[in-house]
Amino acid sequence: MNPPWAMLAELTHGCPLRCPYCSNPTELVSRTAELSTAEWQRVFAEAGALGVVHAHLSGGEPLMRRDLPVLVRAAKEAGIFTQLVTSGVGLGGGRVAELAEAGLHSVQLSVQAASAGESDRIAGRRSFAAKERAAAAVTGAGLPLGLNVVLHRHNLDQVEELIELGIAWGAERIELANTQFYGWGLRNRHALLPTRAQLSRAETIVTKFREKTDAELIWVVPDYFDGVPKPCMGGWGAISLTVAPDGRVLPCPAAYDLPLELPNVRDRDLAWIWAHSPAFTAYRGTAWMSEPCRSCPRKELDFGGCRCQTYALTGDAARTDPACRLSPDHHLVTEITGAELPFIYRTVTEEPSGGGRSAP
Amino acid sequence: MDDWRPELSRSAVLRHCPIREAELLIVPERIVVLNDEAAEIVALCDGDRTVAEIVAEFPPEAGADVTEFLEKVRAEGWLR
Numbered sequence: 001m002n003p004p005w006a007m008l009a010e011l012t013h014g015c016p017l018r019c020p021y022c023s024n025p026t027e028l029v030s031r032t033a034e035l036s037t038a039e040w041q042r043v044f045a046e047a048g049a050l051g052v053v054h055a056h057l058s059g060g061e062p063l064m065r066r067d068l069p070v071l072v073r074a075a076k077e078a079g080i081f082t083q084l085v086t087s088g089v090g091l092g093g094g095r096v097a098e099l100a101e102a103g104l105h106s107v108q109l110s111v112q113a114a115s116a117g118e119s120d121r122i123a124g125r126r127s128f129a130a131k132e133r134a135a136a137a138v139t140g141a142g143l144p145l146g147l148n149v150v151l152h153r154h155n156l157d158q159v160e161e162l163i164e165l166g167i168a169w170g171a172e173r174i175e176l177a178n179t180q181f182y183g184w185g186l187r188n189r190h191a192l193l194p195t196r197a198q199l200s201r202a203e204t205i206v207t208k209f210r211e212k213t214d215a216e217l218i219w220v221v222p223d224y225f226d227g228v229p230k231p232c233m234g235g236w237g238a239i240s241l242t243v244a245p246d247g248r249v250l251p252c253p254a255a256y257d258l259p260l261e262l263p264n265v266r267d268r269d270l271a272w273i274w275a276h277s278p279a280f281t282a283y284r285g286t287a288w289m290s291e292p293c294r295s296c297p298r299k300e301l302d303f304g305g306c307r308c309q310t311y312a313l314t315g316d317a318a319r320t321d322p323a324c325r326l327s328p329d330h331h332l333v334t335e336i337t338g339a340e341l342p343f344i345y346r347t348v349t350e351e352p353s354g355g356g357r358s359a360p
Numbered sequence: 361m362d363d364w365r366p367e368l369s370r371s372a373v374l375r376h377c378p379i380r381e382a383e384l385l386i387v388p389e390r391i392v393v394l395n396d397e398a399a400e401i402v403a404l405c406d407g408d409r410t411v412a413e414i415v416a417e418f419p420p421e422a423g424a425d426v427t428e429f430l431e432k433v434r435a436e437g438w439l440r
Contacts, residue, residue, distance in 0.1 A: 003379055003380070005391055050379075051377070051379040051380065053375075053377065053384060053386055053391050054386070054389075054391060079375065081373055081375075081386045081388075083388050083389075105371070105373065105388070106371055106388040108388070142370055143370075143371075144370060144371035144387075144388055146388060146389070172371065172388075172437065173388065173389065214437075216437075218389075
């Protein structure tokens with residue numbers, strides 16, 4: 001077992017935005033249950049000592065934590081490279097300067113669509129203008145800016161405009177992340193699911209732009225459509241951990257709903273949680289796998305896909321991810337995406353039972 | 361290239377990791393584990409030395425490799 005490289009710190013589930021595909025759990029942690037400043041400082045120190053190198057300071061909206069600069073400083077003192085993951089609401093020049101001074105390394109800004117009206121509609125709140133100002137504040141302070149867009153039926157046809165927006169706002173990196181369907185995304189699946197034609201057009205545009213821009217373009221695959229599962233988290237308990245606002249620690253930010261006893265930093269230190277907690281050892285490695293994963297040559301590449309998606313769709317987290325075309329549950333996905341299924345031809349049974357037929 | 365004085369880009373951090381006993385080049389969303397030679401080269405990229413001065417720190421037969429490495433890392437956006 002290797003030490004973790006990265007930590008997603010969900011500092012709060014409070015957020016001014018109300019995006020229907022949010023990666024937070026459907027049961028959000030209340031503000032009063034959040035870890036204190038001192039508790040987060042201890043978590044960052046433990047994470048650094050454990051080997052965490054990257055921390056994503058996320059939420060909800062992490063700017064809702066007034067102690068954010070103190071937490072950035074705690075991470076920096078632990079030797080951790082910090083990236084703020086933000087909606088941009090409340091990120092003016094003063095706040096950026098304060099965070100940069102505390103040691104913040106980079107900012108990832110979300111945008112919901114390429115036009116203000118559509119972005120605000122998807123976010124459930126007027127926010128596009130604040131995002132544009134936030135981008136200018138970040139680049140103005142000399143911090144590297146990344147743009148993150150969650151893609152779905154309502155914005156996939158704007159991929160070109162979204163990339164151009166990222167370039168215009170000065171993003172070095174544009175992450176085009178197809179919606180993952182668990183939690184809020186699963187609840188809104190019918191409203192968000194794109195068509196295969198939309199995905200195909202968007203991917204062609206991304207490929208074209210790769211030759212035209214220096215900005216790094218990341219395309220997060222729509223696993224429902226590809227027939228190949230995503231190597232979730234690079235393996236369970238292998239690379240990364242997530243700390244919830246109330247101190248629970250998860251192998252994946254989507255794992256809130258799994259039937260696992262989640263450890264808490266209020267009870268145990270991160271080193272024990274990473275190495276020994278039942279939640280982290282449950283699906284670590286490949287010994288837990290059943291067929292078809294167990295004998296699959298790709299098992300060390302995709303780790304059987306996503307445990308959280310498998311649980312959400314089949315009720316058993318140890319099965320093969322239904323997104324995989326080899327899964328016995330693959331029909332759960334193809335029935336939704338309308339993938340090409342074999343015809344079931346009409347047949348006449350050899351020996352009619354006679355009941356409904358009369359002789360000519 | 362002649363007057364280029366390489367230094368880490370604003371988004372990159374070079375750090376020793378005592379747990380992994382490795383030199384790491386850290387940028388947003390990516391961590392690169394440098395081998396000993398790569399770490400030595402990057403450590404010399406202080407914005408002061410020219411490429412020729414960095415190359416001169418290594419045996420003559422390694423010169424082309426060092427230059428090529430610097431160009432590669434610049435193309436990634438980690439050196440400026």
